[in-house]
Amino acid sequence: MRSGSPVYRRGAALALLVVVLIALPSVVPAFFINFVMTQTLMLGLAAATIVFLAKYGGMVSLAQFLLFGVAGFMYGNAALEAGSRGLNLGWHPWAAVAFALAVTTAAAFLLGALASRTTGLYYLMLTLVYAVIGYFVFAQITEISGPSGITSIKRPELLAAPVSLYYTALGLSVLAYLGFRALGRTAFGLALQGMRDDPVRMASLGFNVPLHRTLAFTLGGFVAGLGGLVNVWWNGQIDPASIGIGPTLILLIIAVIGGVSYFEGAWLGAFVYVAMSTYLRDLPLIDRIGITEARFNTVIGAIVLLIMVLSPQGLAGIADRLRRRPTRPRRPAAGSADETEAAIRRAQLIDE
Amino acid sequence: MTATRRRLPVLAAAAVAAAAAVWVLFLAxxxxxxxxxDEPGAFVVxxxxxxxxxxxxxxxxxxxTLIFGLMRTVNMAHGSLFLLAAYVAVGVQQAMVGKTRNIDASEVGIADWLVPMLAGATAAAVVGTVIQQVFLQWNxxxxxxxxxxxxxxxxxxADQMLREFGGLAQRxxxxxxxxxxxxxxGQRYATTRLFMLGVAVVIGVLLWLWLNRTRLGMVVRAGxxxxxxxxxxxxNIRLVFAVVFFAGxxxxxxGGVLGASFxxxxxxxxxxxxxxxLVVVIIGGLGSIKGAAAGSLLYGTVVAFSPAYLPSQxxxxxxxxxxxxxxxxxxxRPYGLYGRPA
Structure with a gap:
């Protein structure tokens, strides 16, 4: 803790929050824990990888939900002993976990390497294409899934109790939050942020820009895979529609609602999203104004539109701005991506 | 980057293309x-x-790609405009023919197809222009x-169209x-597909004439x-932006009306x-019409050939x-075939 009070305050607030979350299952109904909070934590974990790549690397990735799904599919393929679909390898659950994470990480490395020479908008478009192609891969190749997916997937014995999934998701979320923040101060994280701001200078200083981007994407894929494992344990099944273009956009929307340059925003956005999708229909008078469950996407889309029009930094950004009003405005990662792109174009021109 | 490292992907691409050609010609x-x-007819089809x-x-x-080329706006609502035009055109066609289902091709005159197409495309263009004016012009x-x-x-x-037009496929x-x-x-082939190609060629030619032979097109290219x-x-670049967004x-x-017919x-x-x-413009290069043509051909080739020439299982x-x-x-080419880091 170098400079004092804000850092301490942040640490204390986090510790307090974690204590509250650990104690939560004994005070609130089980539905809230097992449905709302577990979902919030695992979606937040996946959304945090979007924030990680955008904030440090200037890469807005839409492929994170694909990797989230790849881990789930691979676990299902490896862990099931018999079934009409999938590979049915019948491995021990923990071997299946290792297999799922290995495949997810390898896939992330491959996809990341392919995209490592682009940033900004090109990155967004390319990763969207990854996401949709990934959906078709699982929908069409019946050996690993087929259109109706893999069902009755069991979780490891250790996690049999529903609340243990909540604690798993909580533990992974805290680790990811602290890990991503700590990574920002390591040599790797600093180099990555340097490449976001000025890839040409970093390249001329001898840093391998594509390699750093690839490794960052690989790490993001690994963490998204952890979230995907919790998801498949929680759901007990996975099908291609659950990683289609709709859910992919939802994950980006979660990151955007929370604020794409704040790690806290990932979980905040996930909570807002899950709470809305769970409780919106229970609000009084909501039917009168024509918002039923079926029109939920319109509400979500309109909220994102509003946030993007008013403040691209999302809820965490708005909170941050209110808290530190007198100081200088923070620079959002989203804005710097444009400059990154311009800079990398310069790099290519020099290259040629 | 050394010359050999740079040439390696080009050589690999050439090798893959050659291997694919040999496979289709002799081995498949x-x-x-x-x-x-063995089957020249299947190949031609x-x-x-x-x-x-x-x-x-x-x-x-x-x-x-036209919209991106001038404004640097990636219009993710492009697919929605595509679908909106399709729905509007289907509705207009049903009104013109006077039947809502089981319309037979013989009941549809050329005008019963052309007028809905223009209506659908205009609807998409108007909605697109409104989106541009309200949400994209100031940022x-x-x-x-x-x-x-x-x-x-x-x-x-997407949600509103689901509410308005329902979840069933319309044609x-x-x-x-x-x-x-x-x-x-010796193979039967539907002339409607050739008609679709004809429409596309006409559109391509008109687009080329507009961009290369008119004053406005010159401004767009300069922009x-x-x-x-x-x-x-x-x-007045604002006006030019609005016109190009309308055109895009x-x-x-x-495209949506052609797709709905197809x-x-x-x-x-x-x-x-x-x-x-997205696939077409990523392959061809964002912002380049030439790239869109090249990307369409490459992607269309892969889409048509891969189910036909992969081993059956x-x-x-x-x-x-x-x-x-x-x-x-x-x-x-990280920026696509005709893309440039500009």
Whole structure:
């Protein structure tokens, strides 16, 4: 803790929050824990990888939900002993976990390497294409899934109790939050942020820009895979529609609602999203104004539109701005991506 | 980067293309189509499928790339405009024919197809222009913000179209005058696909004439190269932006009507055609009409040939070849075939 009070305050607030979350299952109904909070934590974990790549690397990735799904599919393929679909390898659950994470990480490395020479908008478009192609891969190749997916997937014995999934998701979320923040101060994280701001200078200083981007994407894929494992344990099944273009956009929307340059925003956005999708229909008078469950996407889309029009930094950004009003405005990662792109174009021109 | 490292991906791409050609010519015996030597008819039909589908891809993607080329706006709502035009055109056609279901091609005159097409495309163009004026005009240059805004609009439009037009697939009917079959190398082939290609070619020619032979087209091309300079010359670039967005959305609409006649329109069509447009422009290079044509041809070829020439038990893997094409092109040129880091 170098400079004092804000850092301490942040640490204390986090510790307090974690204590509250650990104690939560004994005070609130089980539905809230097992449905709302577990979902919030695992979606937040996946959304945090979007924030990680955008904030440090200037890469807005839409492929994170694909990797989230790849881990789930691979676990299902490896862990099931018999079934009409999938590979049915019948491995021990923990071997299946290792297999799922290995495949997810390898896939992330491959996809990341392919995209490592682009940033900004090109990155967004390319990763969207990854996401949709990934959906078709699982929908069409019946050996690993087929259109109706893999069902009755069991979780490891250790996690049999529903609340243990909540604690798993909580533990992974805290680790990811602290890990991503700590990574920002390591040599790797600093180099990555340097490449976001000025890839040409970093390249001329001898840093391998594509390699750093690839490794960052690989790490993001690994963490998204952890979230995907919790998801498949929680759901007990996975099908291609659950990683289609709709859910992919939802994950980006979660990151955007929370604020794409704040790690806290990932979980905040996930909570807002899950709470809305769970409780919106229970609000009084909501039917009168024509918002039923079926029109939920319109509400979500309109909220994102509003946030993007008013403040691209999302809820965490708005909170941050209110808290530190007198100081200088923070620079959002989203804005710097444009400059990154311009800079990398310069790099290519020099290259040629 | 050394010269050899740079040349390696090009050599790899050439090797893959050569291997694919040899496979299709001589080795593809266990496939649905068979080798070219055994089954020349199947090859010609597959090639025609590739070119006609490429025509549709070009119409849809050219609007996307036109908008990006001038304004640097990635219009993620392109697929929604595509689907909206399809629904509107189907509705107008049903009103004109006077039947809502089981319309036979013989009841559809040329006008019963052309008028709905223009109506649908105009609807898409108007909605697109409204989106541009309300949401994209004031934040020009903030590329990522614009992309996210159009993504949110896509989510809203998809939901509203589901409410308005329902979840069932709807189909636009080709005019009876072009609904025939011809025989090529002993294979029957639908003339409607050739008609679709014809429409695409006409659109491509008109687009070329507009961009290369008119004053406005000249301004657009100048704007693609240097927006600041065009502004500095006293040209009202706001108006030019609005016109180009109108044209781009109109092209999405024409694509949507062709697509609805070719394969129907349903929820999900918007996402599929956003993907198709993205793949085409990523391969061809964002902002380049030439690139959109080249990308459409390459992608259309892979889409048509991979199910026909993969061994029968592997036809499901066709989608991997699309990814392979993308990987190959990006390895050689990260900004697409005709894209430039500008």
């Amino acid at each position: 015996t266990d496939t649905p189509a068979g080798t070219v030597l 597959t090639a025609l499928d590739a070119v006609t589908f490429a025509g549709l891809l070009f119409v849809a993607a050219s609007g996307f 020009e240059g903030q590329e990522l913000r614009q992309a996210l805004i159009t993504l949110a609009i896509t989510v809203v439009l 636009m009917v080709w005019p009876g005058a072009v609904t025939h079959f011809i025989t090529i190398f 693609v190269d240097d927006r600041q300079m065009v502004r500095g010359l006293g040209i 959305a109109f092209l999405a609409g024409v 394969a129907g329109a349903a929820p999900g069509t918007d996402g599929a055609w956003l993907l198709n447009s 592997y036809s499901f893997y066709a989608i991997i070849l699309t990814f392979g094409l993308l990987a190959l092109v990006l390895a050689v």
